[in-house]
Amino acid sequence: MILEAVNLNGATVRLTLAEGRIAAIDPVPGPATQTAIPLPVEPHVHLDKAFTIHRARAAKPGLFGAIEAMAADKSRWTPLDLLTRIEDGMAEAWASGCRAIRSHIDWNEPAVPLAWSVAGEVAEEWADWMPLIRASLSPIDLLGDPDHGPQIAERVARDGQVLGAFIYRHPGLEAAIPLAFDLAEKHDLRLDFHVDEGLEVEAAALDLIVAEATRRGMGDRVLCGHACSLSIRPDADRAIDALAASGVALTVMPTTNLYLQDMTPGRSPRLRGLAPAQELRAAGVPVLLGTDNVRDPFYPLGLHDPLESLRLAALAAHLAPDDWVDAITDAPARALGLPPQSLDVGAPADFLLLPAADVLTALARPGGPRQVIRGGLLQTGAP
Ligand SMILES: [Zn+2]
DSSP, rough: OEEEEEETTTTTEEEETTTTTEEEEEEEOOHHHHHEEEOOOEEEOOTTTTSSSTTTSSSOOHHHHHHHHHHGGGGOOHHHHHHHHHHHHHHHHHHOOSSSEOOOOOOOSSOOOOOHHHHHHHHHTTTSOOEEEEEEEEHHHTTOTTTTTHHHHHHHTTOOBBBBEEEESOOOOOHHHHHHHEEEEEEEEOEEEEESSSTTTOOOOHHHHHHHHHHHHHHHGGEEEEEEETTOOOHHHHHHHHOOOOOOEEEEEEOOOOHTTTOBTOOOOOOOHHHHHHHHHHHHHEEEEOOOOOTTTTBBOSSSSSHHHHHHHHHOOOOGGGGGGGGGTTTHHHHTTTTOOOOOOOOOOEEEEEESSSSSTTTTTTTTHHHHHHHTEESSOOO
16 A cells, blocks of 8 residues: 655655555655554543443532442443443444553442453453553542452452552542552552542642652553642642652543533533643653543543544643644553554554644544554454
8 A cells, every 4th residue: 555645743755555564654745635643542531431421410510420420320330231332432442543542440349340340351352453451440548448459459460450549639648549559569550540630729649649659669650640630739830840750641631621620500611620731741741631431421422532632632722733642642652551653664554544734634623534544454344
């Protein structure tokens, strides 16, 4: 396959694909008519919750209203219901061109949740096509409980997955967060925290995570999501510098933050809740963009598509899409411990081909039209 007039990292080239690899990259004159970017890596979704909005409406506003609505829906989480919804989410991510995907799975009781097992079965089916990595999502007071945390970590370790927790102004964080790190160190696990997803300046658990990761030299194995309070904390500059020095990466999620933050019935939002992505990256923090929830009480719209997250971030965080492709490709790959994917001669011919001269133009219209190339072939359906 020969692709003419392709924008590859800002240069116009002819791409020759052969035997599943990029066989040649030749500069050509003139403007590009299409743009190639690496396949995106989706660092943060919730496949166990997705596609429930038709039956799970939040009665109260904001994050904790969504948590209540989701808890009430869990009686419907049968094996078939979970399997159907998780497979649908995987199919959507595949169609969008994802290379790999990390999904949090709610783990609210000490016992292994059904969704963990069902997602594990789906992950086995998809292993050769689009790896699904599971991260346990427990309230920090469960994971940080010496009676229960060790069992959760043991199971997560046995399955080779990621240990995670939800942290929002819980009491006893000074003890619970180090215990989560103890468990991760003992079992050599990566950590993934939902942290400070709210707009109170006192929500500063990020600082405790960063201090613990720094003390143990574990920053490159820790991923945080949200940190919404950084958008209003008066000491945000200091917190951002410490985060940058630690090596901990941060996922910013425009969908849920725009939807849930500063939500009051009858009143329009004034604060938008996104962590300051530009300042974070400028300080040296690896910044990822995540899709988070899809059509559930946390976010009633959307689809599993990192390109759509980039499009929304362009609007919500004033990001230039061509300068932020890294936030949906290499940055999440590194943070998830996946090998980087470069579009060089000899590399696998796996990329998105966008039908426009640059990413900004390609994202002008909703839906982000694209062709997905895997192994040098145009993807036309399910694997
Ligand atoms: Zn999330």
